[in-house]
Amino acid sequence: MAVIRDVMPAFELFQPANLADALNLLDRYGNDAWIFAGGLDTFDWLKDRIKRPRYVVDLGGLAELKGVRESGGGVEIGAMTTLTDTVTHPVIRERYSILMEAAESAASPQIRNQGTIGGNVSQDTRCWYYRSGWSCYRAGGNICYADTPEAVNREHAILGADRCVAVNPSDTAPALIALGASMVIRSASGERVVDAEDYFIGPGIDITRMNVLNPGEILTAIRLPGDWAGSRFYFEKVRDRQVWDFALVSVASAMTLSGTTIQNMRIVVNGVAARPLRLAAVEELVRGKPRNEATAALAGELAIQGAQPLRLNAYKIPLMRNLVKRAIRGVEEWTTS
Amino acid sequence: MDYFLTWGRSPWGQQILTHVSWNLLWASLFAGVAFLLAHASYMVLSAHRKRLPAETDAMEAMRPNLPPRIARHSLAARMFHWVMAASMLTLLSTAFLPIAGVKFAWVTWHWMAGLVLAASIAFHVIHATFWLDFWSIWVGPKDLPELRAEILRELGHDVAGPKPGKYPLGNRLYHLAIVVSALSVIATGLTMMVRIRTPLFTRNPYLLGDASWGFVYVTHGMAGVALVGLVIAHIYFAVRPDKWWITKAMILGWITRRQYLEHHDPHRWVVSETSHGGTEARRL
Numbered sequence: 001m002a003v004i005r006d007v008m009p010a011f012e013l014f015q016p017a018n019l020a021d022a023l024n025l026l027d028r029y030g031n032d033a034w035i036f037a038g039g040l041d042t043f044d045w046l047k048d049r050i051k052r053p054r055y056v057v058d059l060g061g062l063a064e065l066k067g068v069r070e071s072g073g074g075v076e077i078g079a080m081t082t083l084t085d086t087v088t089h090p091v092i093r094e095r096y097s098i099l100m101e102a103a104e105s106a107a108s109p110q111i112r113n114q115g116t117i118g119g120n121v122s123q124d125t126r127c128w129y130y131r132s133g134w135s136c137y138r139a140g141g142n143i144c145y146a147d148t149p150e151a152v153n154r155e156h157a158i159l160g161a162d163r164c165v166a167v168n169p170s171d172t173a174p175a176l177i178a179l180g181a182s183m184v185i186r187s188a189s190g191e192r193v194v195d196a197e198d199y200f201i202g203p204g205i206d207i208t209r210m211n212v213l214n215p216g217e218i219l220t221a222i223r224l225p226g227d228w229a230g231s232r233f234y235f236e237k238v239r240d241r242q243v244w245d246f247a248l249v250s251v252a253s254a255m256t257l258s259g260t261t262i263q264n265m266r267i268v269v270n271g272v273a274a275r276p277l278r279l280a281a282v283e284e285l286v287r288g289k290p291r292n293e294a295t296a297a298l299a300g301e302l303a304i305q306g307a308q309p310l311r312l313n314a315y316k317i318p319l320m321r322n323l324v325k326r327a328i329r330g331v332e333e334w335t336t337s
Numbered sequence: 338m339d340y341f342l343t344w345g346r347s348p349w350g351q352q353i354l355t356h357v358s359w360n361l362l363w364a365s366l367f368a369g370v371a372f373l374l375a376h377a378s379y380m381v382l383s384a385h386r387k388r389l390p391a392e393t394d395a396m397e398a399m400r401p402n403l404p405p406r407i408a409r410h411s412l413a414a415r416m417f418h419w420v421m422a423a424s425m426l427t428l429l430s431t432a433f434l435p436i437a438g439v440k441f442a443w444v445t446w447h448w449m450a451g452l453v454l455a456a457s458i459a460f461h462v463i464h465a466t467f468w469l470d471f472w473s474i475w476v477g478p479k480d481l482p483e484l485r486a487e488i489l490r491e492l493g494h495d496v497a498g499p500k501p502g503k504y505p506l507g508n509r510l511y512h513l514a515i516v517v518s519a520l521s522v523i524a525t526g527l528t529m530m531v532r533i534r535t536p537l538f539t540r541n542p543y544l545l546g547d548a549s550w551g552f553v554y555v556t557h558g559m560a561g562v563a564l565v566g567l568v569i570a571h572i573y574f575a576v577r578p579d580k581w582w583i584t585k586a587m588i589l590g591w592i593t594r595r596q597y598l599e600h601h602d603p604h605r606w607v608v609s610e611t612s613h614g615g616t617e618a619r620r621l
């Protein structure tokens with residue numbers, strides 16, 4: 001059991017007033033620097049004394065990273081925009097309601113007031129073995145304690161495991177991938193933009209990280225194109241209790257229809273792997289097919305191909321299958337039939 | 338010791354070995370490149386003794402019945418060498434490129450290449466034991482006179498002492514280092530496969546205790562970083578112009594009569610002289 005020690009280890013705190021200063025600090029301190037956004041993930045690590053950064057760079061003072069701006073037919077959300085400000089923005093509510101639903105499902109109102117969208121997508125996994133500070137693969141060791149015969153692994157991965165079976169905990173990540181978002185990353189040497197889908201990485205690529213951010217880089221903004229704005233969205237998050245909990249499995253989809261035929265679709269599940277999984281095979285399968293129970297059932301079966309349950313999480317397989325089905329056929333139309 | 342090893346903490350609060358420190362990768366790379374530069378400089382600047390062309394001419398004149406091509410490596414031996422080389426390079430690339438910052442899904446490629454290496458070495462052990470002169474590649478006290486003669490030649494002296502048999506002394510010493518490193522890396526690598534998901538084994542992370550697993554991982558890492566330096570040295574010698582005849586023999590399987598006489602001791606690597614042009618290398 002994790003021991004809450006409350007008193008954080010000493011570190012040097014920097015509160016830069018602009019992005020250039022923040023990037024210079026990160027460039028100067030490299031691996032020794034820790035980026036502090038809303039602090040909700042950070043304080044867990046620091047108070048448990050599991051992570052002991054020498055330098056903490058607080059991005060809270062960077063006004064340029066806050067707010068939602070319309071641009072080029074889409075919107076750009078500053079990475080330091082709080083989840084509350086994201087869900088209350090009229091454009092998000094009107095055109096990107098799936099993101100509103102996803103962000104609104106995160107934690108509690110108090111946490112959403114403090115937590116940022118950049119922090120939500122970049123947060124570390126909740127695997128309790130890892131967060132207890134043991135030397136697992138993800139922490140640089142040589143074992144996954146969650147993938148042992150006696151492990152308590154109810155929340156862990158059924159897909160994409162590669163030594164580590166931790167899952168991505170973000171609620172907004174699957175919605176952003178479904179919307180075709182791109183992530184703007186800045187460093188002292190310049191800017192790069194990656195698809196949201198490629199922002200997240202699994203343990204096969206890098207077992208110690210959950211995203212492509214290198215030391216010295218900051219996620220500065222998230223761009224939502226207009227392509228999927230206002231399409232038929234579906235978001236559902238299944239959790240043990242209905243407030244303030246991480247997803248066991250979540251699904252996010254964006255769909256365009258021609259009559260009852262599915263024209264195009266993007267569908268993403270989270271909580272089943274170390275990265276949100278876009279189900280490209282399912283998207284391909286349902287394209288051009290009628291939106292009905294048969295198509296949904298077929299897609300559900302395809303979605304779980306290759307799933308490998310651990311000791312305590314076999315329930316995630318039918319859960320994922322059913323969430324995919326519900327994302328495709330919808331819920332409202334079927335509850336009365 | 339933290340410069341060489343990394344430590345972790347078990348759920349029982351015990352300090353456990355986890356890995357070799359990847360600082361050693363850079364140390365091995367540096368050592369390999371430094372050796373390369375030092376040797377290349379020495380070869381340019383030193384007065385090492387080479388057999389004069391006239392001497393080789395005289396030896397050729399005395400052995401007119403030696404065939405023009407002397408078989409050096411059988412097809413099976415060459416195939417083993419190149420399969421092993423490909424798997425070794427794949428193993429080193431998949432192991433160390435991610436550490437150097439080139440990120441890709443490496444684990445499956447790594448263990449598959451490891452299995453190829455293990456199988457090729459198993460083949461080589463059997464082949465060398467039953468079909469080749471097993472002891473011709475090993476070193477021992479009997480090689481001290483050759484070592485002394487080689488050192489003196491490198492220092493510019495004209496020494497009448499023993500020339501190499503089929504394999505030069507440096508070659509045999511390198512083989513010994515590779516045997517130790519490769520067998521260590523294979524034994525530990527096969528053990529580590531029990532800990533990951535493959536279609537071959539049922540995972541058993543409890544096969545060994547934490548301390549024993551730490552030893553296995555550290556040994557694997559130590560042998561791996563050693564192989565980085567050894568492979569650099571091997572490739573360096575393979576591409577050196579003065580050693581190209583050896584590399585060519587590993588491709589074609591034979592060396593010329595002149596190369597045989599110039600570089601080897603015909604008494605230690607005996608080749609039958611036949612009238613029909615074929616060759617037969619006796620096992621000495």
